Amino acid sequence: MSEIAAKAALKPARRRLLASRLVPYLLLQALIVIVTILGLRLLQPSDPEDYAVTDFSAREDGLTRPVTLPHFTSSRHSLADPPFYAGTFTFRSGDAASGWSVYLPRFSNAVEVAVNGVVVLDSRRDANANRPDRNTPQIAVIPASLLREGANEITVRLFVWGPLKGFLDTVYVGPDAALRPAYETRTLLFVTLPVVFSAWQAILGVILAIMWLMRRREPVYGVLAAAMVLGVVQAFAPPPVPPATVSRLAAVLLASAPIESALVVAFGVLFFGWRWPRYGTLLFVPGIVVFVVGLIGGPPLPRILFLVLGIPTVGLCLFLMACVTAIAVVRRQDAASFTIGCAVTIVLVCWVHDMLTVLELVNNDRIFVSRLSYSAMLVAIGAGLTWRFARALNQVDSFAGQLVTRVREAEERLKASFAREEERARAAALANERTRLMRDLHDGLGGQLVSIVALSERGHEGTAITDAARAALKDLRLVIDSMDDIGGDLMLALGSWRERATAQLRPHDIALDWRVATPQGLPLHPELRPWHVIQIVRILDEAVTNAVKHAQARRIAVTIDTFDAGQGAYGVISVTDDGSGFAPAGNGEAAGAGQTARGLRNMKGRAARCGAVLDLTSDNSGTRVRLKLPRRFPDSDLAAG
C-alpha cells in the first residue's frame, strides 16, 4: 500500500495532468456514443406501412408454417431448395394510375419474387444487391397484365448462404409512386453513399501512395494508402454470390476487413509519432489466416472464418485505435488526435451495433452501419492529414522566413566584420607609413631643423630663424602625432598638445592651466581622422600663440568639457587668457586689427572644415576662444565642397 502511495506521490503532477486531460476526453466520447445511438435510431429509414404485406406462409426444409415478416431463416450453405414465402395482396385497379410495384427494403442474401407465378424480380442478377454488408433495397414494377382485381399471389424465394441467417424484411406491394420515395431514400443511403465514399477512399489512397512514394521515410502514408486500396478493392470486387462463378481471390478479398483495420491501427500508431511495436504484427495474423485459408479451402470457408476471426479482429483493432487516440489526445492535445478519436468512437459504436444486430439482440431490421461509419473515420483521417500537411507547410514557411532572416543577419555581420577588417588594414597601413615617415623625418629633416635652432641660437642674431625653425619642428611633431591611430579619443591628441604647449610657454613664463571637467574627458569619435586632429590642434596652437604674441597674457587656461542635451554628447574646448585682448570690431590699431582678423578668419575656417563652431570674445580683461566640437565629425572636408 505504502509503495503504491509513494509512487502516486512521485508523479502527482503527471497524474493530475492525465486526469485533467483524459476525463474531459472520455466524457466527450461518451457524449458522442449517445449522439451516435440516437442518430442511428433517428436515421432509420421509414417505409410506407400502408402497403406492407407481412403475412406469409413460409416453406423451409419441407415444413410449411405461417410467418410474419420480418423473418429470419436458419443459416444454410446450399442454394438448392431455398426458403419459400407465399402471401397475398389486394389490388384495386382504381389505384393503378402509376402502376404497381413490389418493394423489398432489406433481405439477405438474394431474392426471387414472383407475382401470380410470374417472376418480376431476381436480385441475383445484381451482384451488389446481394452483399450482406450492404443494405441494398430492391424494387420492381409489376406488369399491369399480371395484376388481377382483388387478391393476387406473391411468392418470394430467399436464397441464403451462410454463415449468417437468412433474413427477409417486410415486403411492400402498392402504387409505384407511394413506394418509390422510400426506395430512393434507402438507395441513397445504402448504395450511392458507399460508392461516393469508396471513390473518396480511392482518391485518398492515390494521394497517400504518391506522398509515400515521394517521402519513403514516412511509412505512415504507405500504411494508410494500403488500407485505402484494400477498402476500395473490397468495395468494388464482385461478391462471390452463388451460383456466379468467381475466383477465389475475389472471394477472400471480401475478408480483407481485418487486414484493413490492422493497417488503420498501424497508421494511428505511426501518425502519432510512435514506433510500431514488433508484436504489433500479430494484429495482421487473423486477416492473413482468413486470406490463406480462403485461398486454399475456397467458399464458404473464408466467410465462416471471417465471421469467427475477422469481425472480432476488426473490433479489437477499433478498440486499440480508440486507446491509441486517447493516449495521443492526452499527450498532444491537438486537433488531429481529437478528430480521429471522435471518428474512431463513432465507428466503434457502429461495430457494436452491428454485432448486436447479427446476434439478434437488437431488432433493427438488420441494417449494418459499420461500413458506412468507416467512411466517417476516413473523413476524419483526411481532415487530420490535411491539417498536418497545412501545419507542415506553415512550418516550412516560417523556417524559410527564419532562414532568410538568419542569412540576412549573417550577411550584416559579415559586412560589419569586413568593414572592421578593412578599417584595421587601413589603420595598420597608416601606422606602417607613419613609422616609415617618422624614421625618415627623424633622421633627416628633424635633425637638420634642430641644427638650425642650435646654430641660430649660437649666433645671437637669428631669433627669427630660431623661431621659424622651432615652429617647423613643432609642426612636424604635430603632423607625425596626428597620424597616430588614437582610436577616436581626442584626449590622446590633446595630451600631446598639452606637453608641446607647456614647453612652448615655459620660456615666456606663462602658466598653462589645464582643466578637464568630466573624468572621462571628451566623448569618443570613431569617425575621427588625422586631418580633423590637425585642424583642431592648429586652432588651439593659434589661440595660444595669439595670447603669447599679441595679448601679453600671463596665464592661459584650457578647459575641456562635455555636454549632452539628449541628442548625443559633444565636447567643448575653451582657451582663455588674461591678456589685454583685442577689439574684434577693428577700432584698435590698424596693423594689429588686420592681423588678428586674418588669424580669426583662419581659425574659423579650420573649425568649419571639421564641423566645429568657433566663438571668440575679447575685451580688456582677456580673450576667450570657445571651440564647440561636432557630435559627429564629417567624413569629407566641409570647406572643400
Add this chain to the structure above:
Amino acid sequence: MTEQGETGEAITILLVEDDAPTCWRLQDALAKAGYEVRSAGTLSEARQALAAGAPRVLLTDLRLPDGHGVELIREMRQRFPDTEIMVISALGDEESVISAITVGATGYLLKDAFPTDIATTVRDLVAGHSPISASIARFIVRRTQGAAQSSAEPPPGPALNTARLTPREIDILWGIAKGFSYAEIASHLGLSKQTVPGHIKNIYRKLEVHTRSEAVFEAVQQGLIKL
C-alpha cells in the same frame, strides 16, 4: 652654480651626439647648469671616454656615424648599472624612445628643448624622476591593448613587452597619455603625488629586456616559448 650628486662631487654627463651644432647647444645648456659634461661624436669616442670612468648620466643620440646608440645603452646598462641613461631625440617619437627604453634608457630629451628644460630634465632624472611624454605613454598603453587583443600580425613599431605592467601602472600611463598632470593622476587614482614618478621609473624598468637569457626566461614565464 654647480650641480652635485649625493657625494658632493659634480655630476658627470657623457653626451654622445654627432651633429656638432646640436652637441654644442646641449653641452652649453648643461655646462651652464653646472654639470660636468664630456662629449663624443661617435660610438668609438664614447667608448674611449668610458675607459676613463663611468659618468653619472649618459645622454646619447641613436643614429651615430659608426653604429647605433642602442648598442651603447646596452653596454652601459651591463657595465655601469648605476648610470642614468637618456636618449636624445629630434622629435621625441616613440620609435626611437621605445627602442632605447627596451635596452635600459629611462627617459628622453628633445634636442630642441629650451636650455632650462634640458637642465631640469637631467636634474629630475638624477633625482629618480623619469620623464615620459604623452605620446610615449600612449604608445605603451595601446600596445597593452594590442597584447590583450592578441592580433595575429605584430603591430608596427619597435617590439615591446607590456605583460609585466600592473593595472595601476597602465592607469597612470592612460592619465599621462590624456594629458593629465601627475597631481591629477594621483588624485584620480587615490595615490600620493610623489609616488607617480617612481611608478614611471618602474614602468621603464619593466619594459627593459636586460639580457638575452633574461629575455628567454621572460618569454617562458609569459608562455611565449615552450621549452
